[in-house]
Each structure stands twice: as C-alpha cells, then as structure tokens.
C-alpha cells in the first residue's frame with residue numbers, strides 16, 4: 188500500500204501555526220513517497236467545535252499553499268472526512284469492543300468521578316479511573332439500565348506489564364500499563380472521544396504514517412491497545428517536537444502570535460510563511476540557501492532527521508525570509524497585485540469605508556483615519572495608553588482580562604465583543620466608558636478614530652490580541668501569578684482600588 192498521511196485538526200479556535208507545521212510534514216512525507224495526504228476534521232467535541240473555525244482552518248491551509256488529496260471539501264474514497272458525520276461508524280466499533288470483552292459500560296456519575304479524583308489528589312495518586320464498573324454483573328448492569336442511568340463505554344487496560352511505543356523519531360518508548368487510564372471511548376451522548384475516533388479513522392482511511400505533535404505520545408499506548416483489540420495493523424508513529432518560543436518554552440500565545448491568519452493579516456507572503464514552517468522541520472546543510480519553494484522543501488524534508496531539540500519560532504527569521512520574497516521574487520507588477528489582494532478585499536474595504544464616511548470632511552482624511560486597518564502592531568506610546576481615568580495597574584488588568592476574553596469568544600462579532608467587554612467593566616467595577624478608552628487607544632492607536640467594536644471585528648481577533656499584548660507589554664507586562672489571579676477571580680473581586 189502507498190504512503191498515506193493526514194493532518195487532523197480540531198476546529199475549536201483560530202487555525203494554529205502548529206497545524207501548518209504538522210500539515211507541512213505530513214504533506215511532505217506523503218509526496219516524497221508518491222502518496223496521498225488527507226485532511227480530516229476532528230470535531231467530536233460538539234461544545235467547542237464551530238463551522239467558522241473549520242472554515243478558517245481550510246482557508247488558512249489553502250493560503251499556505253498546502254493541498255490535500257482527500258478532505259471534507261474535496262471528498263475522497265474514505266469519507267466522510269468530518270468526524271461528526273461518522274458517529275454510526277464509531278458506535279459500531281465501540282459495540283464490537285463491548286461484545287468482545289475489550290471494553291465495559293461505566294455508569295459512574297460525574298459527581299462520583301469528581302469525588303474519586305479529589306481523593307486521588309489528596310492521597311497524591313495519579314488521576315485514573317478506579318475500575319468500579321469493570322466487573323459489574325449482568326444483573327447489576329440491568330439494574331443500572333432499568334434505573335435509566337446514563338453510561339459511557341471505557342476501554343479495558345492491562346493492569347501490569349509494559350507497552351512499547353516505537354516512534355520513528357525517538358525509537359522505542361516504554362510505558363507501564365498501570366499508568367494508562369481506562370479511557371472513555373464513547374461518551375454518554377453517543378459521541379466518541381478523540382482516541383476511538385482517531386484510531387478508527389486512521390484505520391478506515393488507510394493511514395500508514397501518523398506524524399503529530401509530541402503532546403500525543405502519552406496517548407499512543409491506548410491507541411496501540413485499540414489496534415490490537417481490533418486486530419488491525421498499526422500505522423507508523425512519529426511524534427514531532429513542539430514549536431518553541433525563543434526562550435525555549437512551548438510556543439504560546441502569550442509570547443508569540445500563533446494564528447496562521449494573523450501572519451496573513453500582518454502582510455507576510457504565504458510562500459514565506461510556508462518556507463519558514465518548512466525550515467522548522469528541515470535540517471538544512473551548510474551553505475544551502477534557505478529560501479525554498481514547496482517542491483524544494485519537500486525534497487529536503489527528512490522525517491528521520493527532524494530537529495528534535497525544539498524548533499524555535501524565530502520571527503526575525505520569518506521577517507528576513509518575507510523581505511527576501513518581497514524583493515527577490517516579485518517584480519513591481521506582481522508586488523502591486525499582492526498589495527491589492529492583501530489590502531483591498533472588496534468586502535473589507537466596504538466595511539472600513541462605511542465606518543469612515545460619516546467621519547471625514549475630505550477624502551484625504553481617509554489616510555490617517557483608516558491607516559490602522561492597514562497596519563500591524565502600532566507601538567502606542569506609554570503616555571497615550573495611560574491617558575484616561577484608569578491607573579496603570581487597572582489598565583494592565585483590563586488588558587489581561589480582555590486578552591482572555593478575546594481568546595474565549597466563540598464568535599467574533601460586534602455584538603458578542605461588546606457584551607464581553609461590558610462584563611469586564613462589571614468585573615473591574617468600572618464604568619464601561621472608562622474601560623473602553625484604554626482599549627480604544629491600544630487597538631486603534633488614537634483616542635479618536637472609528638468605532639471600537641466595529642474596528643475590532645474588521646481587524647480580526649488575532650491582530651486585536653496582538654495590539655493588546657503589545658500595549659500590555661508597554662505598560663510593563665503582567666506576571667504569570669497576576670494573570671492567574673486576575674483571570675480566576677470571581678466577579679466583583681477583581682477590582683483593585
């Protein structure tokens with residue numbers, strides 16, 4: 188069978204730069220072997236998955252120039268490629284595991300499980316299901332069913348021995364079976380968990396190589412066991428190193444912008460971003476020009492030589508590459524064309540014009556008024572950020588809470604943004620008007636501009652976040668402890684003064 192790889196993002200937020208990185212590696216590996224690359228949408232978490240996020244993921248990968256052979260939009264022989272459309276398949280396999288004695292029904296209530304975990308925490312033991320329902324008799328099960336108690340399906344796990352995960356990058360990795368939890372496979376609403384759906388789909392979609400982030404390595408024993416239970420051949424696994432901030436910590440929103448579409452909006456060219464991501468996954472030889480297009484990146488990619496020591500997300504390098512693409516790969520006409528598609532999307536221009544029209548006297552006022560829509564970071568000076576009724580600490584707190592709120596909103600629209608910011612005013616015990624001003628200045632760069640919430644919607648979540656993050660940094664930033672306390676404090680207890 189030919190090589191088949193996949194990328195399997197969950198549509199629960201803005202498309203993450205790591206999705207592009209993992210997609211590139213899977214794409215490159217498949218293409219090196221003349222194989223197929225599949226896009227699968229893992230949307231089994233029905234409360235967090237959104238169609239908007241799925242659409243943005245597809246858009247972001249298209250923008251990067253990574254094309255898939257099979258996927259929810261293009262179809263293919265092993266579809267559907269969206270897990271929410273495959274519930275029946277997972278249910279069938281879960282039933283098979285039950286019938287063959289590899290899984291069991293668990294009737295434990297959330298309250299009981301909470302109490303169990305609490306006790307485990309108190310006793311310093313790892314959190315894991317204690318097996319209460321593992322040996323229920325047929326009569327006990329019948330009684331639970333008769334009482335109408337909801338159940339989940341959990342997998343059985345050996346209580347002793349070791350499991351060896353053979354990782355293409357890291358070699359054999361051993362896990363004690365006793366440290367592996369009796370994972371829930373099917374939830375009480377009939378939806379599968381990641382583990383069941385992922386294994387079933389990789390098998391049904393004939394995936395031969397799974398290249399995914401190292402955060403999934405601890406899930407591998409459960410997956411290996413499921414493949415054994417089903418009697419299926421296991422795909423080869425490679426857990427890639429996670430992207431890191433320059434200070435070696437895991438790439439985080441706090442230190443770097445992590446949304447692919449942020450880089451689009453900042454005016455990076457897709458070929459530069461793809462080149463940058465490809466380099467993070469490629470060990471280039473001395474003297475090799477690092478400016479490479481997709482075919483060259485694919486040629487140089489070597490899964491076995493993936494730099495395991497943490498690829499560093501060095502934005503300076505991306506800037507350098509982007510500048511080279513702008514100067515070396517585009518003639519003036521091509522450059523004009525790029526500017527046109529970047530800046531003058533007709534819908535966006537219309538939305539901006541509609542805000543500006545009532546606020547100008549001459550067309551030449553448009554430049555200064557709307558420049559912030561065509562800019563990236565604004566470098567707003569400290570005095571301007573502090574110019575309002577709130578003191579520095581309250582503004583820092585306001586920015587921290589706003590950043591958290593921006594992340595959490597499922598929808599990015601004027602009404603939703605406004606409601607969320609009103610809640611922040613309540614939490615801070617401040618007038619809405621007073622909190623709007625420092626937000627306004629951070630986001631638009633000026634105390635007088637076009638309306639804030641409309642601007643936020645047009646600018647997009649990523650850029651708004653970035654401007655808030657930069658404004659927070661200008662005011663001295665916030666420590667992890669401050670962020671933790673401010674974000675978790677209940678309403679009305681956040682107020683500083």
Ligand code: GLU
Nearest residue numbers: 195196197229385399403
């Ligand atoms: N849905 C998982 C994710 O969001 C996929 C992990 C995997 O590749 O197995 O990363």
